[in-house]
Amino acid sequence: MASAFAELRAFRLISDRTIFNFELPQTSAAPAKLISECGAGFGERTTTIEQANIVIIGGGVIGCAIARALAAKWDDVFLLEALPKVGMGASTRNSGVIHAGLYYQPGSLKARHCLRGSQLLYEFCAAHHVPHRRTGKIVVAVAESEGPELLELLARARTNGVEGLQIIDRAAIRAREPHVQGFQAILVPSTGIVESEELVKAYARLATDRGAHIVTNARVEKCSPGPQTIRVSSAAGEIETRCLINSAGLYADEVAAMLGSNMAQHKIYPVRGEYCELIKAKRDMIRELVYPLPHNNGLSLGVHFTKTVSGSVWIGPTARYVESKSDYERDREPLEYFAKLAKRLLPELEATDMVPAHSGIRAKLAPPPHLREPGDTGTADFIIERDPQFPQVVQLMGLESPGLTSSLSIAEQVTAMVSEML
Numbered sequence: 001m002a003s004a005f006a007e008l009r010a011f012r013l014i015s016d017r018t019i020f021n022f023e024l025p026q027t028s029a030a031p032a033k034l035i036s037e038c039g040a041g042f043g044e045r046t047t048t049i050e051q052a053n054i055v056i057i058g059g060g061v062i063g064c065a066i067a068r069a070l071a072a073k074w075d076d077v078f079l080l081e082a083l084p085k086v087g088m089g090a091s092t093r094n095s096g097v098i099h100a101g102l103y104y105q106p107g108s109l110k111a112r113h114c115l116r117g118s119q120l121l122y123e124f125c126a127a128h129h130v131p132h133r134r135t136g137k138i139v140v141a142v143a144e145s146e147g148p149e150l151l152e153l154l155a156r157a158r159t160n161g162v163e164g165l166q167i168i169d170r171a172a173i174r175a176r177e178p179h180v181q182g183f184q185a186i187l188v189p190s191t192g193i194v195e196s197e198e199l200v201k202a203y204a205r206l207a208t209d210r211g212a213h214i215v216t217n218a219r220v221e222k223c224s225p226g227p228q229t230i231r232v233s234s235a236a237g238e239i240e241t242r243c244l245i246n247s248a249g250l251y252a253d254e255v256a257a258m259l260g261s262n263m264a265q266h267k268i269y270p271v272r273g274e275y276c277e278l279i280k281a282k283r284d285m286i287r288e289l290v291y292p293l294p295h296n297n298g299l300s301l302g303v304h305f306t307k308t309v310s311g312s313v314w315i316g317p318t319a320r321y322v323e324s325k326s327d328y329e330r331d332r333e334p335l336e337y338f339a340k341l342a343k344r345l346l347p348e349l350e351a352t353d354m355v356p357a358h359s360g361i362r363a364k365l366a367p368p369p370h371l372r373e374p375g376d377t378g379t380a381d382f383i384i385e386r387d388p389q390f391p392q393v394v395q396l397m398g399l400e401s402p403g404l405t406s407s408l409s410i411a412e413q414v415t416a417m418v419s420e421m422l
């Protein structure tokens, strides 16, 4: 019996139609047996396992960007996604903001990948017709007392190499956003927005065009490292790979634990971000992107206003540690909570001007405050490393914001790491 992975290969050979379809489950909809039994001689039967050069676990924006990049250089790239479609995790449950790189610790991976990633992302979106807009944004100090903090943020952004920043006053804020009140703001021209679902689809489509195999409904359940290869058991069957990329988002610590890796000690804490949306009649109250100063405990960038490519206005995301990595909806904040936060920037706003919208869950490496060691600021950088115990494994952990913005730059780094292995 042919394995599902072998069927995928055979399908590619007989059809130039792309295998991957964002809308439809893959061949793995009915989990198939991936170990194929075949006759190896007269009356002899052996078991063969599909061989891959590279297996990527997780079909979010990061896994798909990596698949696209790696498929340009290597054959037999497989991406295994647990859910029926790619991009159903954090990658389509976010603000869709192309960040400029203001906030991150100078020299950090977040700062480096955000700056390079945003430049690559604008180029990619223009070349591949992914809906996006370079809108610019303002970060607003509501009162004079917030002025020094705003200047600190400006200095950090300049150190990170963000260009074109300007401080604007109350009148200039009003000229840009007539309903927003503030004492001063940083105007950031290089910020923009992108339709994240279209972005994930574009990466996945280009990855399959380059020969990568994207298999959905393929939750990875076990990883058994051997001396040369790693055997990966998934809901769609087994595959043996020379190189493994752990890009499982919220579950990256659990995948690391499956390998028996010490890197599983980087526990991932789920932090939910909820959004609501302005009703249609009030959308004109916001023209582009308006942010408050970020939380100084690293938790989030603060509840902000995002005008999407399609013209909706999202308010959010909130930030709350939750128990479960799949708890998107339980005990959502009431609209009055959003109104209270949003009113600081937009005093005319009422809870009746909003309706609840989506929520997403951040993959945080920083524990909640009550579990922190003294001196822990609650900020953590991305972890993108070859696993010291299993050098044929690349671990990607804690890829919270600005992961979407950084996706192409992260894919470049992972490609360089894989080039050292294969």
Ligand SMILES: Cc1cc2nc3c(=O)[nH]c(=O)nc-3n(C[C@H](O)[C@H](O)[C@H](O)COP(=O)(O)OP(=O)(O)OC[C@H]3O[C@@H](n4cnc5c(N)ncnc54)[C@H](O)[C@@H]3O)c2cc1C
Binding pocket: 057, 058, 059, 060, 061, 062, 063, 080, 081, 082, 083, 086, 087, 088, 089, 090, 091, 092, 093, 094, 095, 096, 097, 098, 099, 218, 219, 220, 221, 247, 248, 249, 250, 251, 252, 255, 272, 273, 274, 317, 359, 360, 361, 362, 363, 399, 400, 401, 402, 403, 404, 405, 406
């Ligand atoms: C509320 C919120 C707002 C954000 N806003 C922004 C923003 O404006 N700009 C920005 O740049 N970034 C933003 N981000 C961050 C950005 O969304 C993430 O950095 C990015 O989506 C991470 O992508 P990922 O591929 O690592 O994760 P995911 O999209 O979560 O993908 C991981 C995938 O792995 C799969 N998986 C897990 N376990 C297994 C397994 N065992 N086997 C197979 N598959 C598995 C999951 O099903 C999932 O599809 C935001 C995030 C949140 C939550």
